[in-house]
Amino acid sequence: MYSSITDLCYLISTVFFIIGLKRLSSPKTATKGNALAATGMILGILTALFGALGGEPVNNYGVIAVALALGITIGLIAAKKVEMTAMPELVSLFNGFGGAGTLALAVVELVGYLSGVEASFGVLLTVLSALFIGAVSFTGSLVAFGKLKGIWNEKLKLPFSAYINVLLLLIVMIALIYYSINPSAISLGFVLGLIFLSLFYGFSFVSPIGGGDMPVVIAFLNSLTGIGAALAGIVYTNNVMLFGGILVGASGIILTVLMCNAMNRSLAQVLVGNFGGTSSSSSDDGDKVVKEVTMSDLAVQLKYAKRVLVVPGYGLAVAQAQHVCRELEVLLEDEGVEVKYAIHPVAGRMPGHMNVLLAESDVPYEKLLDLDDANKSLEGADVVLVIGANDVVNPAAKTDSGSPIYGMPILEVENAHQVVVFKRSMNPGYAGVQNELFFKDKTKMLFGDAKQSLSGLVKELAEV
Template sequence: MILYIIDICYLVAVVLFILGIKLMSHPDTARRGNGIALSGMILAIVASFFTPGLNNIILILVAMALGTVGGLYFAKSVKMTAMPQLVSFFNGMGGAAAALIGLVEYGDLPVDEVGKGAVLMASLVIGSISFSGSMIAMGKLQGVIKDIRINKMLGFTILAVAVALAVYIIASGQPQPVLVYVVVLLALVYGLAFVYPIGGADMPVVISLLNSLTGVTAATTGLLYDNKVMLMGGILVGSAGLLLTLLMAKAMNRSVANILFTSFGTAAGGAAAGQTGDQVVKEINQYDSSILLSYAKRVVVVPGYGLAVAQAQHAVHDLEKALEEKGVEVLYGIHPVAGRMPGHMNVLLAESDVPYDKLIEMDDMNEQLPSTDVVMVIGANDVVNPAANDDPSSPIYGMPILEVNKAANVIVIKRSMSSGYAGIENALFFDPKTRMLFGDAKKVLTGLVSEVKNM
């Protein structure tokens, strides 16, 4: 009877997961959706304590307490700019947990259990790849790990050897503890070789894919323990992560294979402000910018990672309100891969209470840009680079962008003329309609608010 009650609790928990994910798709209901998903997780955890034969409850409670305290601390203390790194870290911990479970369970698994052996090996291999790959992704996002070119065939060879050893262990019908550790080591190395060569501009897609892999490991662990909530929850995470990966690749007009198996996106420095060859950069000061903004009918703000770095989301919302008091329509153009993780700009602007209906997706915004008086680009680079449309030799050629060069005027707020994560020069900066407003985004925007209010 108790097993039926546990299964019912698990089913309710999965329904709560699905409902929570659905509500998270809109900022107005995201907080409620997060709470509903959390309640589903709490229900699943409580129900698992009633599993017959459960041992070491004290150790489990201690581990849960440590994890809860650590998770709350990191979630509360992390800066918004480091949120992608935190996501990568937590994702890697999920993969590590699956791999460790596989190592623990291997010693108790009968060698003739071929089906469970295959599931266990899948958890070991995929979990290890997800862990080491996520750690490298976190280091790249933090800027402490640089791109390293690794022969792709070497990586595939390492993976093939790991899989072949896993198959041999299953087929041998004999305990192979040493070979199991070799499989884990090879999978960890492949995770490094897999993520190291991928450029920083592609990290959002890689994070999404690694998140999907962690979901798969949760599902395989659920199969191993015959735990239905782990199985269904893992399937949800795995399928959602894979779908997001495909959608983001489409937003970049590239295939997932092209992103994963080419070395596009190495960050590099750009030229100094002022002039590059025969291309002259035109600058503008805060006062002239405030005049241009105040007398516009429509202003479109295009946020990028630089906005997050400067933590200027509240300042840009203040500027939006100051302009609206003068009758200016202010909208935000959101590129699908702006920032360092999916939805980064949406989360950032929601934090400063920017109305959701002002966040316009790329395709819809591109239709409005030709009739826009001023576009203000804040910290964005590659997602507004017209080379994606005009230069067939550019590595981002064909990537859908926000076509801000079609607006009447463009103001670009940047610290310097450095290139974006794709490591290429932005032709927009030299467009005759573009004016560069150099400085820290938060300070510049705060100054613009004062100028607009005094006008």
């Protein structure tokens, strides 16, 4: 009886996950989707806890209750306190915790095998794979967190990292297969060595990856955590872990492929950590100068424009300028100006960062154009406002083979009649390369904090 009820509850929980995941695909339904997925998770946890009552006696509910209370408290505080700009870091950190959980479960199982518990080839391979994937996800996510937070020392990477990563991966794969075939050879030294190698691989695989490629890394690490959870579900015969892990792993892989396409990279390059290149640009700024635009001149241009596109970037998020940007959009539309947003797939620090940011300020979803549609709309646009974006509009991606972003599809803002770049300074973007766009004839710069600049522009526009 307990088994049937447990399976039914797990099935309902999985259905909630699937519907919730589907609703997350649109900002209009994302809130309800998130609530559904959370409900499914709560049901899955309660089913796992109370379902155990139908089997062997469980005496550790006190410890479980403390762990749940601690996790809920941390989650609530993070949800309330963390700003939208820090959301990518939070996602990386939480993803790392998921990997650490998988690692811990695998270690507990291996300790049992060291005590003489027998296991088949399939079970051992599953446990060892869960250990490896969980450890890689843990340390890899911590490195990604450090890079996004700006506290990671970029000098902390191995020379010839791509070759070392391939070698490490081969060693671990061979070890997993060998010890799964020969369980009697498993020792404490092997377990500790595998943990160390797996944790080290997570560091060596993410550390050489450029900051501009973090959206791809986050998607891939998220997929790894899901796969690890699915493997743990197999080991513990827990269906909700299995199904939930499969959903996370599959969606993460799909998102990784989409991000790779957006960056013009291959998944193989992600696996060996050969991302973001280390080559320097062959261009030279020399004595190039930029032209600035005044607030009043820009207000006049916008008032008499027919079509305006906004290209949001991380600078918009940092300045918390999404709400005043929405004010500008409404004001321009009242003047009969068509306003839309050109969204690059990897703008910001994680997949969908700009979409979430603009949805927070009630920008209609139909105004958000993806890369292909945006580039079509950019042709002949009267004015393009590049607010806090840099690498995703850098022409070097098409023209400079020595640039680390060479080959990455970009928003071709240079095809518009006039480009205005909102920027604090002339410092290069996250990829560390200067932007040739700033020096073009049709480009003008508006220096300052994005929120203050937009607020001033709104004021000027209202007085024109």
